[in-house]
Amino acid sequence: MTETGSAGQRTRAWVVECPGPIRSSPLRRVERVLDPPGPRELLVEVGACGVCRTDLHLAEGDLPPHRAACTPGHEIVGRVLAAGLEVRDFAPGDRVGAAWLASTCGTCRYCRASHENLCPYSRYTGWDIHGGYAGHTLVDAGYAYPLPEGPPDEELAPLLCAGIIGYRALERAQVPPGGRLGIYGYGASGHLTAQLALSRGATVHVLTRAEDARRLALELGAASARGAYDTPPEPLDAAVLFAPVGELVPVALAALERGGTLAVAGIHLTDIPALNYQQHLFQERSLRSVTANTREDGLAYLAEAARHHPTVHVQRYPMNHADTALGDLAAGRITGAAVLMAR
Missing domain, CATH: 3.40.50.720 (NAD(P)-binding Rossmann-like Domain)
Structure with a gap:
């Protein structure tokens, strides 16, 4: 486990090394040095990460890479290990979720009109910044969701994008x-x-x-x-x-x-x-x-899901079998949602 706050801390992560058909093994597992959280960031220990078809599109090259050797995954459930100096809404130990929308400019006409999903400067988890196919990740606190303590990680993860x-x-x-x-x-x-x-x-x-x-x-x-x-x-x-x-x-x-x-x-x-x-x-x-989502969409959906309690049909995979999970998704062998489990 990473030692919180230490210099040069490392984590195991999957990266899209060379996009191509899933049979060509585009994912590779690496050990990566983690940067400390910036002033408005959270360092999150990943408990589970959902496997989305967008991850498959990124791995196979249907979507052009935005960042070389990027870690996929944008349905992240985890715990805050450390918070940046300007973070006020989260503290170490809090349970949080991170979704597809990672950041927006906040100043363009779309952001000002509450259409931040159309922001030309938007960035996305697992495409522009490293995602949740990893032991740890960094999340902009302004785009993180507080999560309840009750449901298991694997049932919450698919809610965050699917x-x-x-x-x-x-x-x-x-x-x-x-x-x-x-x-x-x-x-x-x-x-x-x-x-x-x-x-x-x-x-x-x-x-x-x-x-x-x-x-x-x-x-x-x-x-x-x-x-x-x-x-x-x-x-x-x-x-x-x-x-x-x-x-x-x-x-x-x-x-x-x-x-x-x-x-x-x-x-x-x-x-x-x-x-x-x-x-x-x-x-x-x-x-x-339908283009991405706004944070208001996320908050509204999570509140509605808490009221109607959806049955989340999950197929679980160990985090070190992310390549297998994507292969099963490509082959149509998953019913419901696939989720990578850190433990």
């Missing part, structure tokens, strides 16, 4: 009260977002390729669960696309009722085929993207 981005996707999809929602793709985000929508009174139809995921969807309250390209049993008032498959965009648009909205929640999507205006967009159907 849950938060699902919350924002629901807001963007504009699901009407008591509306019919389609969820395309039922991984970490899908299974949390479906439960959030159900807690709000929506009827949820799941459309996904994996049979295990369809079974889980029905167990957790979905009204139906069909194949990704199937037609839902009734027209949809709204839909969220989590699967990074552009071919599903026209499929989901065609399933919408008049005035319905499709929100595309992924950071990466394969090419979208040509759309037919009459079939896919006419009758005021809307297509919207």
